[in-house]
Amino acid sequence: MGAFWSVRRRNDGGRQGVARRELKTVYDIARAAGVSAATVSRVLNGYVSVTPATRDRVLKLIEESGFRPNSNARRLVRGYPGQICFLLANRAMVHSFHSRILMGVENYCRQVAQDVVFATFRYGPDDRFPNDSVPHIIRERSGTEGILLAGTNYPNFLHFLTSLGLPYVFYGNNLVTGSLELPTERCVCFDEHSGGALAAAWLAGLGHRRLVFAGDLGKPWYERRFNGFRAGLAECAIVPGLIDVRDAADTFQLGRQAAATLLRDHSTATAVLAQDDQTACGMLEELRLAGVQVPADISLMGYDDIGEIQYLHPSLTTVRVPKEEIGRSMATELFRLRESGSSSQPVPLLAPGIIARDSCSRPKVFDETVFKNG
Amino acid sequence: MGAFWSVRRRNDGGRQGVARRELKTVYDIARAAGVSAATVSRVLNGYVSVTPATRDRVLKLIEESGFRPNSNARRLVRGYPGQICFLLANRAMVHSFHSRILMGVENYCRQVAQDVVFATFRYGPDDRFPNDSVPHIIRERSGTEGILLAGTNYPNFLHFLTSLGLPYVFYGNNLVTGSLELPTERCVCFDEHSGGALAAAWLAGLGHRRLVFAGDLGKPWYERRFNGFRAGLAECAIVPGLIDVRDAADTFQLGRQAAATLLRDHSTATAVLAQDDQTACGMLEELRLAGVQVPADISLMGYDDIGEIQYLHPSLTTVRVPKEEIGRSMATELFRLRESGSSSQPVPLLAPGIIARDSCSRPKVFDETVFKNG
DNA sequence: CTGAAAGCGCTTACAG
DNA sequence: CTGAAAGCGCTTACAG
Incomplete structure (x- = not known):
């Protein structure tokens, strides 16, 4: 050898x-x-x-x-870092969703010859940030063009970055603002509300009249999905049921609990929108154990379009989220920030879509009144 | 706002x-x-x-x-980059397996105040590497301490890095060497062979005598798993059956095909080791469709321990691969390379383990001869 | 314990 | 089109 x-x-x-x-x-x-x-x-x-x-x-x-x-000499004399930092906050792992965002970032940066520094960081919403607690790349200057904040974030860290004069763009859908509104500057988001509305239109279009949303409304992002869903159904004069589960160990378990509640309290429902795909997986499992057929007995829809779910049985109809596009948009926004000085105009919301697969069909008992009213 | x-x-x-x-x-x-x-x-x-x-x-x-x-000034004058590059080769995405390796790398590097540059690269086994085809960070000097090669790699790229004088450590399990032996220098591996043998011992210990391996032996890493499995069973005087599927669209589909073959050609088998977890997922799905119960009718075992499978029904017994440890080991090895000049001694193989869950049990017809012969 | 000076390896006005 | 020189922002012998 x-x-x-x-x-x-x-x-x-x-x-x-x-x-x-x-x-x-x-x-x-x-x-x-x-x-x-x-x-x-x-x-x-x-x-x-x-x-x-x-x-x-x-x-x-x-x-x-x-x-x-020598790249350090070049960077020193040119005065710009040639790198940006993708910072995954408050996550134990790069899950498939954020992995796709990262790929979007990396793909764009490759084209513009910028390196991507990957870092992780855990902090609480009330933490302060002494110098030795923050990621290494933040402790020095000119190490990065700026920070792309992914994962779950809180305002305190954004303020900290502002005070440092370090440019950043954040993934807005998972920002926890408490009672405050989402800032629109430096914020890249997809339209969670309209994703919920799309799901509503899709299921209503199939003829469903008795629908339920299952999720944890304690999380603002799931609440936005629910609000969109409700708003979409309101146009068909439908009021959805709600299964609000907050104390689950993880979203899969949450799905199982939600499905149990569904069977007990919403036995006439013909379609469910789960807060996300993983939750839908849990529901599917629990429904299977209960002998309930999807979609024959009930239609089930997810949200996120993570890759894993296309192999489920039945394959999961879901709301497509433009993950690579989010990454690309975060990167371009950061570079635009540099050009135009400070904060430019708000970044436009990215649009979700519907991925139609096998877990949703017309309801068993087709209700003619849908079309009379519609 | x-x-x-x-x-x-x-x-x-x-x-x-x-x-x-x-x-x-x-x-x-x-x-x-x-x-x-x-x-x-x-x-x-x-x-x-x-x-x-x-x-x-x-x-x-x-x-x-x-x-x-200013970090660039510091790096220039100190003469070392303060960064290492995690290069994911020939992959479209950071799947959960490599995501865990990346986390192992990042965790270690955070402790030693080194940044991790994330890059991707696609190439073929016979490509040459003109300067503008390689990742940006490779085109300049002192941008990185060295390269951590993850994903699937071929010797031509390792040689290229050698010719550049750029230190590297690679994830060995997915290196494609053709007929050549794996190099042991700069190579971090877990022991695929012994993982297969562990699976064999586990299933034989449960009392299984008629076992099958399902996978694509065209891939050297799956072949190593099979060889380990076969060797482990040989100690119990068992010769496993083999389902070798090479033309599947992806490993999930491969699993489905393998399960179909299993039902047709190996109807007396009581246990199967799939080449990896995703394949096992496909098999599980196909078996379910055929009305075959796991583990009541047949025991099914995966390999890799990706996070997704703990939620399957039944949850999947599998071979644990020390992914974070692989990442950490790759990083430490790279820094050791710098200290000790050129290639140090071979990196020890990392050991796999067994994760016992619900998809494996004693065979329905328990064969006493196992104990008589053993 | 502290400072003046050189140097890391580039790029870029400024002259010619 | 090309070169001499200054400078990017640090760190580190070398003196004191």
Whole structure:
């Protein structure tokens, strides 16, 4: 084995940058090419004001020697960091939802040659932030263009970043503001309310008249989904039932509890919107155990469109959330912030959609009055 | 709303670093404190050779002004990057498995005050790597301490990094070497073979005598799992059946196909080890559709311990893979590489374990001969 | 214990 | 089109 892994380290003609000599700085290249460091720099940066002959000579040396410019020197002299920080707050893991946001960020940054620093941070809504408690990248200046705040956040940390003069953009859907309104500046959101309304329209369109929302209204984001759902149904003169579960160990368990409540207290319901996909998974499980068929006996809809649910049986109809787009939008917004100085106009809300799969169908007892009233 | 978000930006006594004056460099601090920049630097770096009085004066200025040192200047002069790069190769997303590895990396790096740059990269096993095709952070020098290679990788890229003189450590389990042996240097692996053997011992211990492995042996990592499984069973004089499916759209579908084959060709089997958890999910689904009960009719075991499967019904018994530990080990190994110059000794294999849940039980027809022979 | 000075490796006016 | 020189903001021998 050693053989193979060594053998291939031989000089392969310079094509892959095996060092012919030690040319580590622009001065080394300059000396070898018989030009000044300034000229090497110009070639490196693609300035047109360089004679082709000179340029070729320098380029050849660079390629042969495998020279790569020192990024810290570049950043220091250019005055900008060339990096942004994706900060996942108050989460134990990169779950599939935030993973997609991260991918959106990374994809955009790759195109604009910016590095993405990944960091995590846990804090409470009333914490202060002594210097040694915050992520390393925040403790120094010019380490990052700014912060992309994902995960769950509270106003205290946003204020802290403001006081630091550190630009940031946050994922707004999971910001906990208490009784305060969501700020619209530096905030990237998708329209949770209209996602709920879309779900309402979808289920009502299938002919459902007796609908229920199942979720934890203690969380503002779920409350917004419910409000949208209710508003959407109001247009069809329908008032949804509500199963508000707040004390579950996790959202899957919450779903199971919600389904138990559903069977007990809402036995005439023909369709349910769960607060999110994971909750819907829990409900599906509990319904199965109870011998209730989805969608034959009841239609079940999720919210988020996490990848895992397409493999459920039945596959889950859900509200699509533009996760990659959220990431991309957060990144572009941060760079726009730099250009335009301080806070620009509010970022437009991103629009959700419906992913139709197998967990929703027309209700068993089709109610003609829907169309008479509609 | 605007009110709230502005109001809190007022000076809160300097505690949160609201700038009293513009003190942006060590020279500014030095002038204000009546000392030299060198002394400010000493305070910043915690040197003991500074008079308490001087130190306090400087510290006070730093705190009041919210001064943070320029990280690029520090890195340039110190000569090390203060960052490492987590490179996810040939993957469309951060799935839960790699997400846990990333968390292991980030957790460790946070403790040692290193930033983690997250990047993705797609390439083929025969690609060359012209400068503009590789991730930005690789194109410059001193941008990173080295590369942590996760995802699926091929030797050509490792050789390329070697030729660049860029230190790296790779996640070995998903390295595709063709017919070549896995290198042990710079390689962090968990012991896939022994995970398979553990699964074998577990199932045999439950009394199973007719067992099957379901997976894609075209992938070396699944082949290693199978080999371990077979070796483990050999100790009980059992030869497992094999369902080798190679043409599935994804591992879930692969599982469904495998289950169909199982029912058709291995109807006497009492236990199955799936190549991974996702495959087991597919099998579980297909078995359910066929009216086969798990574990009553057949025991089913996964491999990986991804978080999603604990909510399955029945919850899935699986092979635990130390994902966070893999991440942590990759990071420590990279820093060790820097200390000890070039390649140190091989990294020890990380050990898998068994997570016992509900999908495995004793076989319906308990075969006494197991104990007679064992 | 502290300061003056050099230096990290680039880029960019400023001249020519 | 090209070079000499200054400067980005730190840290670190070297003196004292």
